[in-house]
Amino acid sequence: MTSDTTSQPILNAWLDAIPTRDRRSFVAGLTKVVTAADQHAASWEWDNRQRYVAAAMSEYARIDIDRVTEIADSQKRTAEKLADYRSALGTLLGVAATLTLLLTVMAIERNTRPPRGSGAAPSRGNRT
Secondary structure (H helix, E strand, O other), X not given: OOOOOOOHHHHHHHHHHOOHHHHHHHHHHHHHHHHHHHHHHHOOOOOOHHHHHHHHHHHHHHHHHHHHHHHHHHHHXXXXXXXXXXXHHHHHHXXXXXXXXXXXXXXXXXXXXXXXXXXXXXXXXXXX
């Protein structure tokens, strides 16, 4: 395949669509497909075996590229969902911290206020 100049641009385009970490397995799978298609087409009385092998290669590439693209999209959606969860958790912790601070300040204010009955001013209802 690498010596065929007509298929090299197509192969390069397929490899460009595959992430670097998955290229080795893509090429290994493509090699298996080419071998199987060539063996299958050799048993026929058909003259255009190369066309059959090319069609098998194209179908394999389409399916595998779609699979890799779906996996990448799924990972992206998962990362976005995780970011949303982190944001929601941060907001929830912020609200909880604000409420805790508010309650603490209110408790301090209430506990440091002088008692009501021991003030110097008489109550308004009891004028004597």
